[in-house]
Amino acid sequence: MDAEKKDNPITGYENINMLRFTTAGSVDDGKSTLIGRLLYDSNSIFEDQMNDIEKASRFSEAEKINLALLTDGLRAEREQKITIDVAYHYFATSKRKFIIADTPGHIQYTRNMVTGASSADLAIILIDASKGLLTQSRRHAFISILLRIPHLIVAVNKMDLVDYDKQTFTYLCQEFRSFAKQLNTEKVTFIPVSALKGDNVVDKSKNMIWYQGNTLLNHLENVKVYDRFNTEDFRLPVQYVIRPNQNFRGFSGRIASGQIKPGDDIMILPSKKTTKVKEIIARGHHTKQAQYGDSVTLTVQDEIDISRGNMIVKLNNVPNQTQNIDAYICWMNEEVLASKKNYLLQHTSQLVSIQMNKIYYRVDVDTLKQEKTQNLSLNEIGRVQLTTSKEIFTDPFKINKITGSFIIIDPTTNFTVGAGMICKEAEIKYPKQTISPNVEWDPWNIPRNKREIRNRHSAKVLWFTGPSGSGKSTIAKALEQSLWIDGKQTVLLDGDQIRHGLCGDLGFSPADRSENIRRVGHLAKLFYENGNIVLCTFISPYRRDREKVKALFPKSDFVEIFVDSSLESRKKRDPKGLYKKAQIGQISGIHGYDVEYEIPLDSDIVINTDINTVENAVRCLKSSKIW
Numbered sequence: 001m002d003a004e005k006k007d008n009p010i011t012g013y014e015n016i017n018m019l020r021f022t023t024a025g026s027v028d029d030g031k032s033t034l035i036g037r038l039l040y041d042s043n044s045i046f047e048d049q050m051n052d053i054e055k056a057s058r059f060s061e062a063e064k065i066n067l068a069l070l071t072d073g074l075r076a077e078r079e080q081k082i083t084i085d086v087a088y089h090y091f092a093t094s095k096r097k098f099i100i101a102d103t104p105g106h107i108q109y110t111r112n113m114v115t116g117a118s119s120a121d122l123a124i125i126l127i128d129a130s131k132g133l134l135t136q137s138r139r140h141a142f143i144s145i146l147l148r149i150p151h152l153i154v155a156v157n158k159m160d161l162v163d164y165d166k167q168t169f170t171y172l173c174q175e176f177r178s179f180a181k182q183l184n185t186e187k188v189t190f191i192p193v194s195a196l197k198g199d200n201v202v203d204k205s206k207n208m209i210w211y212q213g214n215t216l217l218n219h220l221e222n223v224k225v226y227d228r229f230n231t232e233d234f235r236l237p238v239q240y241v242i243r244p245n246q247n248f249r250g251f252s253g254r255i256a257s258g259q260i261k262p263g264d265d266i267m268i269l270p271s272k273k274t275t276k277v278k279e280i281i282a283r284g285h286h287t288k289q290a291q292y293g294d295s296v297t298l299t300v301q302d303e304i305d306i307s308r309g310n311m312i313v314k315l316n317n318v319p320n321q322t323q324n325i326d327a328y329i330c331w332m333n334e335e336v337l338a339s340k341k342n343y344l345l346q347h348t349s350q351l352v353s354i355q356m357n358k359i360y361y362r363v364d365v366d367t368l369k370q371e372k373t374q375n376l377s378l379n380e381i382g383r384v385q386l387t388t389s390k391e392i393f394t395d396p397f398k399i400n401k402i403t404g405s406f407i408i409i410d411p412t413t414n415f416t417v418g419a420g421m422i423c424k425e426a427e428i429k430y431p432k433q434t435i436s437p438n439v440e441w442d443p444w445n446i447p448r449n450k451r452e453i454r455n456r457h458s459a460k461v462l463w464f465t466g467p468s469g470s471g472k473s474t475i476a477k478a479l480e481q482s483l484w485i486d487g488k489q490t491v492l493l494d495g496d497q498i499r500h501g502l503c504g505d506l507g508f509s510p511a512d513r514s515e516n517i518r519r520v521g522h523l524a525k526l527f528y529e530n531g532n533i534v535l536c537t538f539i540s541p542y543r544r545d546r547e548k549v550k551a552l553f554p555k556s557d558f559v560e561i562f563v564d565s566s567l568e569s570r571k572k573r574d575p576k577g578l579y580k581k582a583q584i585g586q587i588s589g590i591h592g593y594d595v596e597y598e599i600p601l602d603s604d605i606v607i608n609t610d611i612n613t614v615e616n617a618v619r620c621l622k623s624s625k626i627w
Contacts, residue, residue, distance in 0.1 A: 024140035234258030237348035451531030469570035521549035
């Protein structure tokens with residue numbers, strides 16, 4: 001370490017958690033200098049590194065130490081004084097370990113920015129205070145949000161060039177907020193900094209006493225980082241079949257999401273053959289459990305044909321198996337993406353040919369408007385529909401980043417020309433409903449806003465989801481009683497009465513359940529448009545079904561409430577007798593009911609009935625910010 005700086009001992013180093021973050025923004029906004037300042041002021045530079053930087057700084061006739069040289073390692077980068085490739089750096093404090101991806105700002109290196117941001121927990125978007133919010137900064141912010149990076153920091157840099165003016169900082173914050181609001185994200189932290197001078201990077205600035213927030217490093221040390229991976233949906237793309245002798249056959253790959261243990265029921269795609277896990281081998285040893293990120297070899301109890309490109313999943317929790325994909329594409333090649341042209345698509349361990357059927361639109365990153373187009377040019381982002389030569393196994397990107405993403409390869413050059421994020425299965429997968437040309441949809445006779453004025457409250461949909469016996473209906477009924485006493489207009493849609501009434505003889509297959517929830521969603525929409533607070537209580541076990549219902553309503557008016565409890569508590573309640581039936585074999589299911597419940601990943605409210613009474617749950621719901 002730099003001997004002239006005081007020691008910064010790190011205790012319990014192995015046990016502190018990790019934050020991966022990336023820098024983004026326009027060229028010359030100071031990304032590399034900012035990272036250099038973080039490393040320098042946090043005592044994370046070795047003496048030999050410091051000596052090299054001091055020599056390079058003198059050679060470049062810089063007045064002081066050029067902190068950007070700490071990250072710009074390529075000769076071309078130092079000669080041109082720009083960042084070209086992604087540079088990864090590591091440092092640690094007593095509170096947290098960090099991996100930094102320093103990404104280029106030039107538009108021609110946008111592909112490198114996508115690479116660096118793809119695994120980040122947090123993105124720092126830099127804005128030059130003297131230049132304002134530029135197009136490339138907007139593009140990088142849009143990509144960061146598209147990649148679903150959970151935390152954004154906007155660092156307004158070079159505040160020293162505007163005399164640390166508070167009004168300049170406030171104006172740029174307002175401008176970025178207006179831009180981010182169009183992307184449905186408001187979780188943005190703004191920090192005024194000067195990377196060159198060190199203001200608010202590691203130490204509080206004496207030049208901006210008007211700013212009372214955290215320094216950049218303090219925010220990085222304390223921001224809450226949730227798991228980036230899907231821990232529920234087990235997905236293992238098979239990369240290799242190991243057959244060292246006649247007595248062993250193992251199936252190797254890296255677990256994309258979820259967890260697995262010996263004895264678990266699994267399904268092989270695309271054959272849909274079922275079996276059980278016999279053994280799990282990781283790092284040369286047998287293990288009792290493996291999870292996302294682990295490279296493993298599985299053996300199975302039955303003789304089943306499994307090969308590279310297949311996917312191993314858990315029974316009753318399967319991805320979409322489709323040839324038609326809707327996706328956002330970031331195009332990375334100088335030759336334009338043209339519809340009707342053939343490319344290769346690499347998705348997990350599968351490499352398949354694709355036909356680019358349609359480009360719906362490209363996004364103007366300045367205005368975020370959707371523009372019709374026949375092609376995508378270098379660094380443009382658009383939404384497309386494509387067809388693969390054979391079925392692949394996908395999840396939406398927002399649910400699973402591994403099975404929800406892919407790269408596009410030009411078969412003539414073998415260049416990676418695009419990166420994609422799957423939205424859902426393409427609309428052409430489903431037959432369109434025909435509507436008579438003589439039928440026209442009339443607007444509501446009395447619009448919802450007028451009904452809300454008369455009711456003296458806004459319309460809402462409260463969607464209670466959770467396994468059978470968790471307490472959904474009990475809480476919803478108590479809440480409706482309380483809201484009714486308060487003079488609110490309410491409607492309760494309960495699972496049993498709807499299934500036996502509206503949904504007739506629908507059974508319990510996944511398709512039947514999906515149709516049930518689809519119908520309920522549209523029924524809730526009718527009551528919602530009539531100005532009511534609609535309380536819906538359904539197991540609704542599949543995330544994709546809940547997402548489809550959610551899409552029917554404005555974001556602020558749909559509230560997903562996950563009601564959970566322990567398996568023991570649910571067995572004691574067992575209002576429908578499902579757990580008892582499961583024990584005597586009348587129905588199947590891991591959790592004691594006829595399907596495996598897919599736990600919500602981002603519910604608005606979570607209620608655990610093991611630790612909350614009905615009265616407490618109602619009180620918390622009525623006092624929450626959902627109203």
